[in-house]
Amino acid sequence: MKIKKLLTYMFLILASIFMRNAEAVHCTATTGTVNYPFQFTLTAANNTVGYTTDPQQLSSSIRYSIAGDCTNRATYYSGTPAQTMTMGPTDADGAVWYNLQDNNYLQVSSQIAIYNRTSGTSTYRSVPFTDISNNCDASCLTSSPAASGSQVKIKLRIKKRFIGSSFLVNEPIAYLYGNQGGPGMGLGTPIVQINLNASLSVNQTCTLNAGTTIEFNFGSLNAQSFKDAGAGQKLSSAKTQTKNISIKCNDIAAQSTLTLRLEASNIKDNIVVSDNPDVGFQLANSNGVPLVPNDTTSNIPFKLDDNYSSNVTIQSWPVSVTGKLPSVGSATATGYLRADFQ
Helix, strand or coil: CHHHHHHHHHHHHHHHHHHHHHCCEEEEECCCCEEEEEEEEECHHHCCCCCECCCEEEECCCCCCEECCCCCCCCEEEEEECCCCEEEEECCCCCEEEEECCEEEEEEEEEEEEEECCCCEEEEEECCEEEEECCCCCCCCCCCCCCCCCEEEEEEEECCCCCCEEEEEEEEEEEEEEEECCCCCCCCCCCEEEEEEEEEECCCEEEEHHHCCCCCCCCCCCHHHHHHHCCCCECCCCCCEEEEEEEEEECCCCCCEEEEEEECCCEECCEEECCCCCEEEEEECCCCCECCCCCCCCCEEEECCCCCEEEEEEEEEEEECCCCCCCCCCCCCCCEEEEEEC
16 A cells, blocks of 8 residues: 555656646747847046946837737746856846956946836846746736836946957847746747947057058968878978067057957967968967967066057967868968057
8 A cells, every 4th residue: 555655646746747847838029039239339538447337228119028828927037148258246236247258348237127017017137037927927918018128228347448449249148038837947039138239449559560460471381291280289390480569559658568469260279270271370479378369368468668669579380270181272360469458
């Protein structure tokens, strides 16, 4: 008898779990994902570490309803940051700051308004948040325009002082999801997406090599030498080239210590990959230590003289990216040197 009872209890538990999972419904918006394009412009007056913008709020002009098989019952909302961002500090007021993948100078904090039927009001929730119910138990009609997600706001903070200009174009920073069936039912398709457009432009600028292109030309290289070198290795037959770069800065105090770093869009580890995927190049400081592209901590420090000028020596050499025999033809790689405040 005891064995039979135990088996019955196990069956009932399993059946209960199965029914719970079957109730999970991910919600969508009848109009598709609603996008909020925020626009920010920062200037030299804002160029101090810790400067924070006032919150900018947007309301949706689109009247949307909850759909995706979601019915007349409570919806649980979750707000998540874009996967490309990394979490930074949290303020005393609950604002959570995130670092942007494509910008080393800004942090962003976002909030999304969630409606609560019990109070009849919408409350801003700082992203991230999980399973916030609107308490619409058989009291909210899906045919009525949704209030949750119809208002969002964000603010920016200067994480690092910048030189010259920097831009962000329609970069996703946060999403709102809805589900019905109870907490822990997952995400699904975003109901709301928040995008950030930001331009940073200041009077403080630095010009390298009088604005001309810094070119390393290695001439003809034997294709077999790339295979012989092995993946990630320098060609034994290639000579290292050295360039002396002149730097002239404006509106930056004499004797200031700045840094020079490498940016590139097509990279593998510390290699700048060319338009021939098996061929790459490394850039290094005067001691031959390679610069890691897109890494603010990998840089060359330099100090301005009384004429707001300096000189920096860099080196470069070709590298085998894959260890494979590259196709015959020219190979060109492009990178950018960026000056930063230390």
